[in-house]
Amino acid sequence: MRPHVDRRQARVLALVRERGTARVAELARELGMSPVTLRRDVEAMAARGEIQRTHGVISRRESDLAGAEPGAACDRTGAGTDTGTGRERGAAGLVIGMVVPTTEYYFADVVRGAREVVEARGARLTVGLTRYLAGEDRTQADRLLSTGADGLLLTPTWRTGTPGPGEGAWTAELPVPTVLVERWAPPGHPAASLDRVASDHADGAARAVRHLAELGHQRIALASRETPTSGRLRTGFEAAVATLGLEPPPAWPAAGAASLAEAEAFARTLDYLCAAVAEGGVTAALIHSDTDAIMLIPRLQARGVRVPEDLAVITYDDEVAELADVPLSAVAPAKREVGARAAGMLLDRLADRAAGREGPRQHLDLLPRLTVRP
Missing domain, CATH: 3.40.50.2300 (Response regulator)
Structure with missing residues (x-):
């Protein structure tokens, strides 16, 4: 370990032993340290058994506490805490x-x-x-x-x-x-x-494709501008099309939508869907998101594409799909x-x-x- 790190951690340890307990955020301000740096020091010191860390508070080891009862830990109020049971209790504060x-x-x-x-x-x-x-x-x-x-x-x-x-x-x-x-x-x-919790957007897209296929649609399109969700949607969409033996839709235009202004990207999506229906045999589409679908539908109809007669639509997100003039079927992630x-x-x-x-x-x-x- 570098000498200045040793000195810094020794200073922290001395203060904790002197006071018994200290809040990490307050100690960082007092020492003129970055809270992030102090937290790293605290993690290292706790791993070595030099201090105890509980919910943003650091304290002396139980063996350093005069007269401390073995097995008793200190929470923020100084009361004993049962560390063997009750995660709910441990969240307080x-x-x-x-x-x-x-x-x-x-x-x-x-x-x-x-x-x-x-x-x-x-x-x-x-x-x-x-x-x-x-x-x-x-x-x-x-x-x-x-x-x-x-x-x-x-x-x-x-x-x-x-x-x-x-x-x-x-x-x-x-x-x-x-x-x-x-x-x-x-x-x-x-x-x-890292721990992670996420919506399985690939599964959501596949559910929409499967439902449309069950209704008899053999050529289904995906219309989604580039967002953090679109890659997973595309993965699930393409997998479902292949698994169900459907005809692949016309290729999405080569230019990346991420480089386009919002109005240009929207116009590009409209052009794609019109051409997909008129020339590509597409009869259904999964559109991400609800707001795009609600804006696209009257423009599609103005260009001769009837919804749902010529193009059945399922939206992705289900934030406002039911508020369309004709409520739209939609996939809803469990947000x-x-x-x-x-x-x-x-x-x-x-x-x-x-x-x-x-x-x-x-x-x-x-x-x-x-x-x-x-």
């Missing part, structure tokens, strides 16, 4: 940080589900927003850590839903337990070692449950760590639901 692109539309329910579980277990949820700005996810994560977050629910601003080359390794180096939410990391990437399961997984991880346990990492995929509307 925790602060959970959640980094999401927005609290609107899709992520409104994700945040709502997380908040319900966090508050039900006596903890508090704080949120950082990125607005899909590059690099903002790390800025928000560091900000939440600096204000005392004990764990993170993290939705990085990965354009394709997975990290690009050289992207995202920092998520696996965070000093607190972290759960990825609605994001994936491929095997071998450092972030693949609220994703947030709830992610929060529960993180709180369980924190409780296990406080009790000296470390279970296996988990990757949980929740299957979307297809709602068929007349």
